[in-house]
Amino acid sequence: MAETHRRIIMTSRPKAEPTPDNFRLEEGPVPKAGAGEILVRTKYLSLDPYMRGRMSDAASYAAPVEVGGLMQGELVGEVVSSDNEKFKVGEHIAGHLGWQSHAVSNGKGLRKLDAGQPLAPSLGVLGMPGMTAYTGLLEIGQPKAGETVLVAAASGAVGQLVGQIAKLKGARAVGIAGGPEKCRYVVEELGFDACIDHKAPGMAEHLKEACPKGVDVYFENVGGPVFEAVFPLFNFFARMPVCGLISQYNMTELPAGPNKVPQLFRAVLTKRLTIRGFIVWDFAAREADFRRDMAAWVKSGEIKHREHIVDGLENAPSAFIGLLRGENFGKTVVRVAPDAK
Amino acid sequence: MAETHRRIIMTSRPKAEPTPDNFRLEEGPVPKAGAGEILVRTKYLSLDPYMRGRMSDAASYAAPVEVGGLMQGELVGEVVSSDNEKFKVGEHIAGHLGWQSHAVSNGKGLRKLDAGQPLAPSLGVLGMPGMTAYTGLLEIGQPKAGETVLVAAASGAVGQLVGQIAKLKGARAVGIAGGPEKCRYVVEELGFDACIDHKAPGMAEHLKEACPKGVDVYFENVGGPVFEAVFPLFNFFARMPVCGLISQYNMTELPAGPNKVPQLFRAVLTKRLTIRGFIVWDFAAREADFRRDMAAWVKSGEIKHREHIVDGLENAPSAFIGLLRGENFGKTVVRVAPDAK
Numbered sequence: 001m002a003e004t005h006r007r008i009i010m011t012s013r014p015k016a017e018p019t020p021d022n023f024r025l026e027e028g029p030v031p032k033a034g035a036g037e038i039l040v041r042t043k044y045l046s047l048d049p050y051m052r053g054r055m056s057d058a059a060s061y062a063a064p065v066e067v068g069g070l071m072q073g074e075l076v077g078e079v080v081s082s083d084n085e086k087f088k089v090g091e092h093i094a095g096h097l098g099w100q101s102h103a104v105s106n107g108k109g110l111r112k113l114d115a116g117q118p119l120a121p122s123l124g125v126l127g128m129p130g131m132t133a134y135t136g137l138l139e140i141g142q143p144k145a146g147e148t149v150l151v152a153a154a155s156g157a158v159g160q161l162v163g164q165i166a167k168l169k170g171a172r173a174v175g176i177a178g179g180p181e182k183c184r185y186v187v188e189e190l191g192f193d194a195c196i197d198h199k200a201p202g203m204a205e206h207l208k209e210a211c212p213k214g215v216d217v218y219f220e221n222v223g224g225p226v227f228e229a230v231f232p233l234f235n236f237f238a239r240m241p242v243c244g245l246i247s248q249y250n251m252t253e254l255p256a257g258p259n260k261v262p263q264l265f266r267a268v269l270t271k272r273l274t275i276r277g278f279i280v281w282d283f284a285a286r287e288a289d290f291r292r293d294m295a296a297w298v299k300s301g302e303i304k305h306r307e308h309i310v311d312g313l314e315n316a317p318s319a320f321i322g323l324l325r326g327e328n329f330g331k332t333v334v335r336v337a338p339d340a341k
Numbered sequence: 342m343a344e345t346h347r348r349i350i351m352t353s354r355p356k357a358e359p360t361p362d363n364f365r366l367e368e369g370p371v372p373k374a375g376a377g378e379i380l381v382r383t384k385y386l387s388l389d390p391y392m393r394g395r396m397s398d399a400a401s402y403a404a405p406v407e408v409g410g411l412m413q414g415e416l417v418g419e420v421v422s423s424d425n426e427k428f429k430v431g432e433h434i435a436g437h438l439g440w441q442s443h444a445v446s447n448g449k450g451l452r453k454l455d456a457g458q459p460l461a462p463s464l465g466v467l468g469m470p471g472m473t474a475y476t477g478l479l480e481i482g483q484p485k486a487g488e489t490v491l492v493a494a495a496s497g498a499v500g501q502l503v504g505q506i507a508k509l510k511g512a513r514a515v516g517i518a519g520g521p522e523k524c525r526y527v528v529e530e531l532g533f534d535a536c537i538d539h540k541a542p543g544m545a546e547h548l549k550e551a552c553p554k555g556v557d558v559y560f561e562n563v564g565g566p567v568f569e570a571v572f573p574l575f576n577f578f579a580r581m582p583v584c585g586l587i588s589q590y591n592m593t594e595l596p597a598g599p600n601k602v603p604q605l606f607r608a609v610l611t612k613r614l615t616i617r618g619f620i621v622w623d624f625a626a627r628e629a630d631f632r633r634d635m636a637a638w639v640k641s642g643e644i645k646h647r648e649h650i651v652d653g654l655e656n657a658p659s660a661f662i663g664l665l666r667g668e669n670f671g672k673t674v675v676r677v678a679p680d681a682k
């Protein structure tokens with residue numbers, strides 16, 4: 001039976017939280033590779049919070065998805081036909097080829113996977129989220145032995161790695177996650193020293209208990225009330241890599257006052273805080289270091305990882321909506337090819 | 342006629358803006374140097390915005406002045422008697438010896454001035470404010486040739502130097518100052534490329550015109566509405582050394598909402614801003630570099646400086662209150678010894 005080309009289109013921009021109406025599944029014939037091109041059959045698609053930004057036309061570091069255009073994202077897939085000497089049929093690649101079951105590419109920007117490299121983790125611990133955790137923590141956070149590293153969204157794609165890398169560097173790792181199951185996983189499986197449930201009452205008090213020496217590095221994925229609970233705990237010279245702000249991606253207006261910017265700046269000044277935003281490609285020069293270190297840590301078992309696997313491209317929109325609500329547990333990937341291992 | 346020892350005591354903590362009631366002039370006999378000590382006769386006293394923080398008992402990087410205690414601050418003075426072999430009568434020193442006409446010291450923490458070094462500038466361009474400008478701009482701001490450096494309180498002790506150092510590094514220097522006279526001075530005497538009057542209407546629009554390529558470094562001395570006008574102009578990867586927040590030192594409650602922290606963090610993330618607070622002693626390792634470079638720049642005339650000289654220790658409180666209102670024009674120093682040159 002001939003395969004169908006399936007793709008997810010953004011039909012309209014979300015006003016606040018995305019809804020299923022903002023997406024449409026389109027079907028058609030599988031495209032063919034032209035001169036110098038390859039055809040890729042998608043195995044897994046990565047879903048990441050940053051994609052919410054691409055759905056908006058507010059100015060940002062990347063161009064937005066067009067209304068009526070293909071949703072953007074990275075996938076891993078198999079080369080199924082090739083007119084490009086750099087890629088052989090049967091090889092696996094990772095690339096930003098969008099939410100679709102098949103993709104034609106001239107090969108530019110694709111990353112070839114080693115034979116036998118596990119596919120879903122290539123989009124997580126060994127991919128962009130892994131490098132985000134590695135570079136943001138080491139380049140901006142710069143944890144030292146004995147310091148306390150606090151990370152929000154600690155069971156998510158990036159957070160789960162931040163705490164483990166912090167431990168490898170001799171720091172105390174404390175996570176913040178939603179719900180007791182995630183918190184238990186973060187401590188018992190990943191080896192964080194503590195994890196605070198932001199859905200349970202008393203978060204601020206629990207955070208304080210879990211960070212008896214204060215916070216030296218706060219790896220920010222969340223913003224909002226979680227940040228407010230962390231804020232009083234900053235030590236002198238604390239560093240705050242700003243990686244994501246998932247709590248405010250669906251925000252349509254600023255929260256009620258008072259305006260706390262002066263309070264924030266006062267702490268920046270008196271405690272000499274560093275607050276620095278980044279995206280992973282700002283540290284592209286560290287990619288080789290990341291690939292070497294992370295592959296070794298995964299192989300040795302020093303770094304564990306967990307993927308949240310959703311079956312079927314048609315379920316990508318609902319999985320993405322759930323990801324923004326924190327319903328995932330681990331790095332979210334969509335199994336696009338039913339036979340993907 | 343015997344000299345009198347005069348000192349300014351903090352009688353109560355200010356609630357908002359300090360008032361003359363918060364201070365008292367005390368007189369008594371001139372103290373005597375004991376074993377290993379020296380007696381210093383004050384020539385000039387430095388007044389600096391950070392002292393407002395010392396009058397408050399809110400947690401900060403330095404212990405507050407005690408109620409009933411001597412106001413803290415740096416002075417330059419002459420050694421008038423010495424039982425310490427490191428200091429000779431007639432030498433001049435700078436040190437944090439407080440708001441007083443005479444001080445006894447064991448010599449610890451004092452900095453000896455070179456013979457003939459001008460005294461008032463030793464508290465400004467060649468002292469703590471000079472090193473603050475030098476280290477904050479070069480270590481955190483890191484201006485590159487062709488970039489735009491914007492500095493608030495541009496005619497003040499630190500701001501006047503920040504823009505001139507930026508020019509020496511090949512950057513465009515834009516100042517913000519209060520009133521046309523200060524702005525004219527900043528451009529015509531100090532050589533900034535532009536200076537915007539924050540007391541005139543249309544500051545945000547004028548800033549935008551003065552920074553046609555946006556802002557790469559914003560040296561923050563002020564906070565509040567000035568920051569809000571600068572905020573939209575940040576370029577990608579802009580750096581913001583937070584040196585002072587004079588607009589909010591007298592603040593008793595946070596301003597009305599909305600809460601703009603999420604808006605700030607969104608810009609930090611998407612523009613990859615760096616916001617970092619500092620005080621000068623964080624960069625103590627750069628002191629020798631500062632002394633070498635700044636002395637050379639002042640000598641060659643590449644760096645100009647202006648002191649705002651107030652006569653009489655008894656006028657220090659009103660001069661300090663005026664400094665917090667922006668009434669000074671240049672580095673504020675009090676001539677404590679009527680004969681000081």
